[in-house]
Amino acid sequence: MADRAGFRASTRALRLRNFRLFWFGALVSNTGTWMQILVLAYVIDEITDRGAWVGLVAITQMVMTVFTNLWAGPLADRVPRRSIILVTQSLLCVGAFGFAALWGAGVRSPVIYMLLAWGYGILNGFMLPAWQAFIAELVPKELLLNAVTLNSTQFQATRAVGPALGGVLLGFFGPGWVFFANGVSFFAVLFAVVLIQVPRLLPDDPPPIRVFADLREVVGYWRTQPGIQRAFKTVLITATCAQPIIFLIVVFAEEEFNTTGWQLGLLAAGTGIGSIIFFPLVAGRGQFTARSRLLGIGLSIYGLALAGFGLAPWYAMAIVFLLILGGCHLATASTLNTVIQLQVEESMRGRVIALYLMVINVAIGVGTMIQGALYDWIGPRVTVSISAVTIVVLAAWLVSTRRFASMDVGTAAS
Incomplete structure (x- = not known):
């Protein structure tokens, strides 16, 4: 009975029709998106036989997303967000079918696929x-x-x-059908958003978008909000130090554990599986725990688990630490996101979130490049251990100086 009550508490938001529609639609659509991410990398590698091309497509696509955020934040504060989602998801759906058509037509130019990937980056931005x-x-x-x-x-x-699903479909049906399946998956979220009706919260006559003026305004607003400031600075450290492991796991696995195939796939999926395993604990207990306490505990264990992974002598032990990393990432990321959502004014919500996403994406990109270079210079284990120590020291300092207290401030006025 207690377990059932805990599960009900951890899924309370799903009882609301609008959120339930959105969540299940996103579940289907995002599964298709991750299938395509894997297969696009496979296609680029097959065409060029050069890893540099795969990295170039991924990095430039991220740059397009970050650059577009400059316009996306102001737009989300002026245009109904439901409408933005419907338009961008529809175009992303067309893009997925475009990938399928290109592959089916025998197009094998990496430049063509990269340009379409850039379009995906812009739409995601x-x-x-x-x-x-x-x-x-x-x-x-x-x-x-x-x-x-x-x-x-x-x-x-x-x-x-x-x-994992993309890999199975790729093996049986080839890249074109995986791209096609992703296109079909968008219908789930489009159907869900069409059914959702929400009141209009934005002004009827919004001012025109002025990118640099909007950027100055949101940075000025950010400086007046200590809780939001702390969330930004915390995610800057975690994104730079901890998140690169997701992208460099292949290098770590091959150099330290000499693993390939399904064992490599399990390592790559480890943090995602950990998030699922620890979800009931984070969602059930998190709502009854002060955000400052949740962040202090989550960030401390995050650093220790990262250190454990970096020093793990056996493959099985590394998997265990990756599962814990996934749970800690879920706890810290969702809490930091909630701090921003609760403390930001409605009129600034889109711009603040866009700036937050820019910080995360840039930090992950820079962190991955730095750690990739350090992997070659001092080795994966030492690099990961340095990152872990940085997070543990940061957590100890933030907790001891009570700098997380600003995270517990309530809701901003709309």
Whole structure:
């Protein structure tokens, strides 16, 4: 009975029709997206037989997303977010079918696929701030942490399942049909968003978008919000130090454990599986725990688990630490997101979230490049251990100086 009650508490936001539609639609669509991410990398590698091309496509696509965020935040504060999601998801759907058509027609130019991937990056840049801000329109404020945690879990689950499913479909049917399946998956989220009706929260006559003026305004607003500032600075460290392991896991696995095939796939999916395993604990207990305490505990264990992974002498032990890393990432990421969603004013929500996403993406990109170079210079284990020590020291300092206290401030006025 206690377990059943705990599960009900951890999924309270799913009782709301709008959020339930959005969540299940996103679950299907994001699974397709992760399938395509895997297969696009495979296609580029098959065409060019050069890993540099795979990295170039991934990095330039991310740059397009970050660059587009400059316009996406102001747009999400001026145009109904539901409309932005419908338009961008429709175009992403067309793009997936475009990938399928290109492969089926025998097009094998890496430049063509890269240009279409850039289009995906631009559309994602416009979509993501609206997507994150839209969650706050679907649930009351007291369920926001639960909704954000559920959304993060859905993302982590699809990150674990999508590549595995994509690999199976790739083996049986080839790249074209995986691209096609991703296109079909978009109908789930489009159908869900069409059924969702929310009140209009944005001004009827919004001012025109002025990118640099909007950027100055959001940075000025950020400076006046200590809780939001702390969330930004914390995610800057975790994204730089901890998140690169997701992208460099292949190098670590090959050099330290000499693993390939399904063992490599299990390592790559480890943090996603960990998020699913620890979801009931994070979602069930998190809503009754002060955000400052949740972050202090989560960040401390995050660093220790990263150190454990970096020093693990056996493959099985490394898997265990990756599972713990996944749970800690879920706890810290969802809590930081909730701090921002609760403390930001409605009129600034889109721009603040866009800036937050820019910080995360840039930090992950820079961190991955730095750690990749350090892997070659001092080795994977030492590099990961240095990152882990950085996180543990940061957590100890933030907790001892009570700098997380600003995270517990309540809701901003709309």
